[in-house]
Amino acid sequence: MSAVNxxxxxxxxxxxxxxDRVGKAFSEFGKRFVDGSIGTKLSHFIFGAGNIYHRQYIxxxxxxxxxxxxxxxxxFCPSINGxxxxxKALLNLSLKNVYEGGEFDPETGHFMTxxxxxxxxxxxxxxxxxxxIYFLVWNMNIASSYKADMDRKVGKKPTTFKEDLKExxxxxxxxTMLTPTCIAATVFTILPTIFMIALAFTTYNDQxxxxxxxxxxxxxxxxxxxxVFTGEGSLGMEIKARFLPVxxxxxxxxxxxxxxxxxxxxxxxxxINKQGLKGKKIFRTVFIFTIAVPQFISLLAVRNLLGxxxxxxxxLMKAGIIxxxxxxxxxxxxxxxxxxxxxxxxxxxWVGIPYTMLMTSGxxxxxxxxxxxxxxxxxxxxxKMFFKITLPYVIFITTPYLIGSFIGNINSFNTIFxxxxxxxxYTGYQAGGTDLLVTWLYKVTIDQGSYNTGxxxxxxxxxxxxxxTLVTYRRSRxxxxxxxxx
Amino acid sequence: xxxxxxxxxxxxxxxxxxxxxxxxxTILIVLGVIWLIPxxxxxxxxxxxxxxxxxxxxxxxTSNFFxxxxxxxxxxxxxxxxxxxxxxAFPRWMLNTLIIAVIDCIISTFLVLSxxxxxxxxxxKLRKTFMNISMIIGLFPGFMSMxxxxxxxxSVGLTGNPSHPEYSVxxxxxxxxxxxxxxxxxxKGFFDVIPNALVESAxxxxxxxxxxxxxxxxxxxxxxxxxxxxxxxxxxWMDFIFAKVIIGADNAKYWTVSVGLYSMLFGTHPDTNLFxxxxxxxxxxxxxxxxxxxxLQRYYVEGVTAGAVKG
Numbered sequence: 040m041s042a043v044n045x046x047x048x049x050x051x052x053x054x055x056x057x058x059d060r061v062g063k064a065f066s067e068f069g070k071r072f073v074d075g076s077i078g079t080k081l082s083h084f085i086f087g088a089g090n091i092y093h094r095q096y097i098x099x100x101x102x103x104x105x106x107x108x109x110x111x112x113x114x115f116c117p118s119i120n121g122x123x124x125x126x127k128a129l130l131n132l133s134l135k136n137v138y139e140g141g142e143f144d145p146e147t148g149h150f151m152t153x154x155x156x157x158x159x160x161x162x163x164x165x166x167x168x169x170x171x172i173y174f175l176v177w178n179m180n181i182a183s184s185y186k187a188d189m190d191r192k193v194g195k196k197p198t199t200f201k202e203d204l205k206e207x208x209x210x211x212x213x214x215t216m217l218t219p220t221c222i223a224a225t226v227f228t229i230l231p232t233i234f235m236i237a238l239a240f241t242t243y244n245d246q247x248x249x250x251x252x253x254x255x256x257x258x259x260x261x262x263x264x265x266x267v268f269t270g271e272g273s274l275g276m277e278i279k280a281r282f283l284p285v286x287x288x289x290x291x292x293x294x295x296x297x298x299x300x301x302x303x304x305x306x307x308x309x310x311i312n313k314q315g316l317k318g319k320k321i322f323r324t325v326f327i328f329t330i331a332v333p334q335f336i337s338l339l340a341v342r343n344l345l346g347x348x349x350x351x352x353x354x355l356m357k358a359g360i361i362x363x364x365x366x367x368x369x370x371x372x373x374x375x376x377x378x379x380x381x382x383x384x385x386x387x388x389w390v391g392i393p394y395t396m397l398m399t400s401g402x403x404x405x406x407x408x409x410x411x412x413x414x415x416x417x418x419x420x421x422x423k424m425f426f427k428i429t430l431p432y433v434i435f436i437t438t439p440y441l442i443g444s445f446i447g448n449i450n451s452f453n454t455i456f457x458x459x460x461x462x463x464x465y466t467g468y469q470a471g472g473t474d475l476l477v478t479w480l481y482k483v484t485i486d487q488g489s490y491n492t493g494x495x496x497x498x499x500x501x502x503x504x505x506x507x508t509l510v511t512y513r514r515s516r517x518x519x520x521x522x523x524x525x
Numbered sequence: 526x527x528x529x530x531x532x533x534x535x536x537x538x539x540x541x542x543x544x545x546x547x548x549x550x551t552i553l554i555v556l557g558v559i560w561l562i563p564x565x566x567x568x569x570x571x572x573x574x575x576x577x578x579x580x581x582x583x584x585x586x587t588s589n590f591f592x593x594x595x596x597x598x599x600x601x602x603x604x605x606x607x608x609x610x611x612x613x614a615f616p617r618w619m620l621n622t623l624i625i626a627v628i629d630c631i632i633s634t635f636l637v638l639s640x641x642x643x644x645x646x647x648x649x650k651l652r653k654t655f656m657n658i659s660m661i662i663g664l665f666p667g668f669m670s671m672x673x674x675x676x677x678x679x680s681v682g683l684t685g686n687p688s689h690p691e692y693s694v695x696x697x698x699x700x701x702x703x704x705x706x707x708x709x710x711x712x713k714g715f716f717d718v719i720p721n722a723l724v725e726s727a728x729x730x731x732x733x734x735x736x737x738x739x740x741x742x743x744x745x746x747x748x749x750x751x752x753x754x755x756x757x758x759x760x761x762w763m764d765f766i767f768a769k770v771i772i773g774a775d776n777a778k779y780w781t782v783s784v785g786l787y788s789m790l791f792g793t794h795p796d797t798n799l800f801x802x803x804x805x806x807x808x809x810x811x812x813x814x815x816x817x818x819x820x821l822q823r824y825y826v827e828g829v830t831a832g833a834v835k836g
Binding site: 119120122157158161162205208209210212213215216217219220223224226227228229230231232234235307310311313315316322324325326327328329330331332333334335336337339340341343344346348349350352353354389393394397398400401402446450452456476477480481484485490493494497500501504505508 | 557676705707810829
């Protein structure tokens with residue numbers, strides 16, 4: 040009970056500090072406007088005015104140029120491929136006043152001109168990002184001018200541009216170092232992710248749009264999510280029928296793939312590091328070799344090796360174990376699904392065990408030897424020492440890796456895609472017997488052009504991995520006590 | 526090893542040890558063979574040079590593990606053949622991949638190191654926020670945003686540009702390297718181990734943060750720099766999905782080598798008789814990558830371990 044109370048209190052405390060902070064921010068705005076020099080006051084309307092007032096010309100002009108550029112985009116709405124940025128992009132986000140293109144181009148299967156709804160959404164978000172940047176720079180420019188005010192007040196000279204640049208290599212070094220990543224990641228990772236999340240709430244689906252003969256799509260609220268229960272929409276039946284089986288298999292796969300590779304790797308590492316064993320280096324090299332070969336090569340090799348006409352089937356037939364080639368990997372619809380599932384887990388061991396072996400080798404060598412000495416004195420057997428000393432020690436250290444590899448396996452695209460391609464297929468459905476959520480997402484989005492359904496699957500995948508991470512990772516010591524080892 | 530006064534017991538111990546050692550050898554040798562079989566088979570297939578009775582070349586998967594005849598035909602064919610209407614496609618793909626890999630390697634390594642250093646050794650407002658956002662973004666499946674990146678690049682003409690198909694290469698480099706900074710966790714784990722006292726004493730001596738980074742941290746960070754460079758350099762050689770979507774299925778001249786090889790077996794015109802040529806291509810791609818890996822093995826192990834133990 041007390042722990043719960045403490046937690047609540049903690050949360051309450053956080054809340055007040057949050058409101059305090061917001062309140063403080065507002066009072067600071069007011070203070071800066073009232074207290075500031077005429078330059079600072081002007082800065083609230085014209086970026087850089089305060090800096091120019093304090094003769095920080097270069098900085099002032101830079102601020103002003105940013106304001107001018109953003110306002111230019113907002114007001115004059117330059118367009119790319121006929122889709123505008125600026126305030127028009129914000130209006131376009133409603134996807135209301137859209138019009139069809141005139142001519143149908145049979146070669147591409149699309150209309151030649153007209154509204155491009157996906158660009159409208161994309162540019163709408165870019166414009167929102169611009170507005171956020173506008174206000175961030177607005178705040179920066181006022182703060183910069185106000186700081187110069189304060190410097191003047193205490194008799195210091197306002198910093199020169201050269202001093203500001205120097206500060207970027209020292210006190211504000213993190214700004215210099217993080218800006219490239221912030222810009223690049225916003226454009227190429229965060230924006231696309233938000234865009235795809237938005238598509239989950241639209242009717243953007245090539246098949247539907249072709250059926251209706253339209254090049255436009257609209258917002259449709261939660262309908263794509265409801266399709267899991269209702270089965271409505273062009274891929275609705277697929278989602279309804281296949282969602283739960285695929286989800287279940289994704290979990291089974293992730294659990295088995297993680298545990299087999301983890302314990303297999305530990306055992307392999309123990310074998311290789313056995314006292315008195317010669318040629319440790321050679322054995323290690325053999326297994327590292329398989330990590331070094333690109334997966335699309337090694338996995339496609341296995342796929343063909345185990346294939347219908349491949350040497351493995353021939354060997355089994357020659358040995359008289361089977362009469363006809365067996366479809367181990369579910370490449371045909373008639374192949375056994377269970378066999379394919381077992382095979383991908385087995386082949387995945389082939390892929391994954393060397394990784395764990397590599398990682399745990401170092402850890403095993405670092406186990407304090409006095410632990411084993413003590414065990415030996417107490418007369419413990421080797422097996423007992425493995426379960427009582429080695430395993431707990433390794434598991435304790437590698438818990439973050441275990442969680443990471445579980446999440447990695449949920450998103451493990453290559454193994455499934457290259458080995459079985461998701462097969463054996465179900466007639467009429469995209470998702471086959473061994474398809475994971477990610478490979479299904481790929482098929483639905485890239486092969487089918489059902490961007491909205493793909494986005495729904497992606498969001499569900501995110502929810503699963505996010506839940507696991509939140510529950511385990513945030514409680515782990517690596518996260519909460521990250522400064523302990525420094 | 527502890528010496529044991531009881532000789533009889535010692536003898537029996539050494540016998541059980543010998544037995545258990547030979548069992549270990551056997552298991553390891555069997556496992557090693559299992560692990561190598563598929564790779565050996567691909568190499569054997571690459572050098573296979575079998576003909577049917579009517580003189581046609583057998584390029585498909587056959588049931589015999591060991592080829593009946595060896596030759597270099599697959600390699601010479603691979604380098605001279607026209608794939609997807611592109612003469613000399615394979616050398617072209619190799620060149621594309623090399624260019625992409627080198628530039629991606631430089632940009633990604635730089636971004637990762639700078640972010641990791643900030644997160645590990647500098648304290649500033651929004652630091653935790655940045656870490657949380659990068660973690661949340663990392664939880665979305667990468668394939669989800671792939672198509673959005675394609676739309677984005679297309680809208681600025683960096684892919685699917687009919688008058689400049691070569692711009693797709695720039696688009697792919699951007700797609701590979703732009704988000705790299707968010708994968709800073711491994712390098713951060715490495716930097717975390719460098720004592721803070723080192724940084725603080727340098728600061729007391731009047732070093733700027735930049736100087737500390739360049740003169741103290743970077744020389745110490747050699748293993749992690751090599752690890753990151755290795756990872757980002759080998760990435761483009763291994764990826765066959767992202768490259769295909771971004772560069773475009775119909776832009777064969779600017780494909781990377783893995784897209785090209787994958788398309789031989791599973792493209793719009795798959796040809797099962799190209800398997801041995803595919804194998805030859807795999808050998809050509811694998812040789813430099815595997816060599817790099819083997820030479821830099823130590824750094825790879827160090828990087829993997831640093832990332833795993835700290836999370």
